[in-house]
Amino acid sequence: MPLPTTPQKPTSVQPGGGTCMAIELAWARFRKFWLRKLCPGYVQRMQAKRVGECPNCPHDTIDSRDLKYTRNVCGYSFKPEDDPYAYRNRLGFARHGFAEMLLFTLAYVLLNAGFASLFWAVGLPWLSLLPFVALSLVELEIITFFRDPERAIPVDPHALVSPADGTITNVEEVEEPELGKVLRISIFLSIFNVHVNRCPFDGEVTDVRYFPGAFLDARDPECAVRNEQLWIDMIVPSPPTPLAAEEGRTGRPIRVKQTSGKIARRIVCWLKVGDQIKKGERIGMIKLGSRTDVLIPAGSASEVCVKVGDKVAGGATVLLKWV
Incomplete structure (x- = not known):
């Protein structure tokens, strides 16, 4: 690719x-x-x-x-x-969504006040309930979109967890720049999911790269190549397995990709090279619908624990277990 x-x-x-x-x-x-x-x-x-x-x-x-x-x-x-x-x-909400929540709430109040004044002026005050209900649903979605709940992180040293909430859309082996053949697990985040991203495994950040691009629907296969995205490369310690000891392996690469979508156009990631990150730790977010991929070297998983269509929770759902 x-x-x-x-x-x-x-x-x-x-x-x-x-x-x-x-x-x-x-x-x-x-x-x-x-x-x-x-x-x-x-x-x-x-x-x-x-x-x-x-x-x-x-x-x-x-x-x-x-x-x-x-x-x-x-x-x-x-x-x-x-x-x-x-x-x-x-506070239970993503700090990088505070501005959006505040601005949308301000617009919500002003629009409701405007509609109420208009319908009262024409003698039809009850009609103001219609825009009130519609605007309230939008406001509720904005507030819930930026929620940031705590998660119970699996303690299994062999478990790699989901970096995002959403639905599994791909579990496949592909060719990846610099990594060669990898297992890619893709997660689609709808506008109803939590959009905070989490680290899938303990490790050290080795590179962070931003790619400007298009804003195709996150479910479009072309989005993996054409959309705006941010790549996080990490070296993670090999789990203490007999095979790792036999091969003298102390670390292996992981790549996490944050990809924008048709609605989501703002990728947030606060990691930098050299950061030591723990499994389940917050690493960023994507605002308003998107896709997150996790990629590991092919053959590194002893068990893949999810399939296409499964619902996953960031930092809590085990995607696979290491060899």
Whole structure:
């Protein structure tokens, strides 16, 4: 299979940009301007709590909110105990969907107010219930789309878990650039699924590449080559099996692909080269319907635990067990 397009190194956790991201970044610039004007003591305290290094840092980082889109390219971070906004990671919703939820909710309120005023003005107030119900269904879908539930991660050291919620659409061997023959398991995420992606196995990130592209339906076979996507390459430790010991094998490659869809056009991934990731740990998300693939070297699985049509839960469903 050829590379989709010329790969790029991500310049943010959401390399495809987007309107909501642009609005949020504009708000961040406004917020930081006034923080420096009105709360210089807070700015100094937070800058003193930064850890890590970012020589000649181009990112204007005051507190953890400013790392939301740059944590994969900025060397600064904050310890959880020094982060006054760490609670946002425990609200049950994906932090990278807060802007979308806020903007859609604002539109929901304004549109309902507008329709109510219109129908009251013409003496038909009961008709305002129709747009209210329709808009409420859309608002409910937006809110539930960005939910981020906790998951019980399987402890079996041989188990590789699903990187996403959704439906299995492919379980097949294919040729993959740089990896050769691989087993590919593809998961389609509808707009009703949780869209947070999770790491399928413990490992170290060796490469992260972003490929601009088209936005075909995620169920279209061509989307694997033509759509916008992001590849995460990892080296994972070989499970403690007799065969691994016999071959002297200490690690093997895994590739996770986040692929955009017809509706989903915003891939989010905050990993960077060198990150040590645990099985089931959150690694990103794809907004509003998409596809996620996991690829391992052919012959590495002793048992494939899913088939086409199965429903899976990210971080919880076992896809296969290693040889």
